[in-house]
Amino acid sequence: DAKTTQPPSMDCAEGRAANLPCNHSTISGNEYVYWYRQIHSQGPQYIIHGLKNNETNEMASLIITEDRKSSTLILPHATLRDTAVYYCIVRVERGSNYQLIWGAGTKLIIKP
Amino acid sequence: DGGITQSPKYLFRKEGQNVTLSCEQNLNHDAMYWYRQDPGQGLRLIYYSQIVNDFQKGDIAEGYSVSREKKESFPLTVTSAQKNPTAFYLCASKWGAHTDTQYFGPGTRLTVL
Numbered sequence: 001d002a003k004t005t006q007p008p009s010m011d012c013a014e015g016r017a018a019n020l021p022c023n024h025s026t027i028s029g030n031e032y033v034y035w036y037r038q039i040h041s042q043g044p045q046y047i048i049h050g051l052k053n054n055e056t057n058e059m060a061s062l063i064i065t066e067d068r069k070s071s072t073l074i075l076p077h078a079t080l081r082d083t084a085v086y087y088c089i090v091r092v093e094r095g096s097n098y099q100l101i102w103g104a105g106t107k108l109i110i111k112p
Numbered sequence: 113d114g115g116i117t118q119s120p121k122y123l124f125r126k127e128g129q130n131v132t133l134s135c136e137q138n139l140n141h142d143a144m145y146w147y148r149q150d151p152g153q154g155l156r157l158i159y160y161s162q163i164v165n166d167f168q169k170g171d172i173a174e175g176y177s178v179s180r181e182k183k184e185s186f187p188l189t190v191t192s193a194q195k196n197p198t199a200f201y202l203c204a205s206k207w208g209a210h211t212d213t214q215y216f217g218p219g220t221r222l223t224v225l
Contacts (some may be wrong), residue, residue, distance in 0.1 A: 034212060043116075043202055043216030044155070087154060091212050097162065099170070100212055102154030 003027065003090040009107040018075040020106050022088030025069040032091040033064060034100060035073050037084040044087065047073065078110045115139065116217035118203050123222045125197075133188045133220050135203035144186035145204040145214065148172060155202060161186055162209070190222065197224045 005023040012018040024033060034049040048055055048062045050071070055062045061074040075082055087105040091098050116137040125131045135144065143162050147155040157170030161180040175194025180186050186205075190197045200221050204214040 032212070041200070041219070041221075043204070043218050044214075045216070046213045049212070097160075097168070097209075098212055099157060100155075100214070102156070104152065104154050 003031075003092070003101050004088045004103040006086075006088050006103060006106040008104065009109070011109050011111055012075075012078045014080060014110050014112050015077055018078040018082065018108060018110070020073040020075075020086050020088075020108065021070065022072070023070045024088070024090055027068055027090055028092075029068075030093070033062070033071050034089040034091055035060070035062065035086065036089065037082075037086045038105070039084045047086075049091075078108075080110050080112065082108065083110045084108060116203060116205055116215055118201075118217035118220050120220060121218065123220055125222070125224050127224055128192045130192055131190050131197075131222065133190065133201055133203075133222070135186045135188065135217060136184055137186075137205045137215075137217075138184060139205060139207065139215060140183070141205035141207045141215070142183070143206045143209075144180070145206075146170075146176070146178065146186070146188045147202045147204065149200040149202060149219075158188065158201075197222060 032051050035047040036044040038044040048060050050062045064071045085105040085107050089100045119134045145160045146158040149155050156172050158176050159178045161167035167178050167180050177189045202219045203217040206214045
């Protein structure tokens, strides 16, 4: 079962910041939050991940609340090419390995 | 160019036939994964392999089989025992045990008629 809850869809105007929320209220202390995105009928693409601290890279920023029960992915200046399904994922420990548990994602539509 | 290739992009088979999906990577990654994706849903793990000649079942392994004879290759066979095989199949790989930055192939869309 997915460990994350996301809104099924969101719109954002081109050039604005897109803020995608994710709830992971049952996350454990050593479980990371990962974000991937999938453009229609292609393989998913890694965006960013974090454990406790906020993270930033060339694609996005990840803000994780202090209690770690939710996070927000921020695309600072959304473009039309950012239209995709965005998945918030928890990495869980399974025996000696780790596994990504995928939810249904948020379909983000960037409008001109 | 380095990357993961899956072939073919689209595959059609008759019900009751086994079919093998190809996945090749030249990234020198140790771990490889197979996922299934149904419309409007996230990915579900079928099988994964951390090293050559070793693989583990994921959450939905029934009706599927894999092999890992070479580091670069991780083919998936969809057998006739799989009750609902029509889906989008994605292969991924990653380097090392302490990251889950997985690199995905373009996927194979399998339709069983």
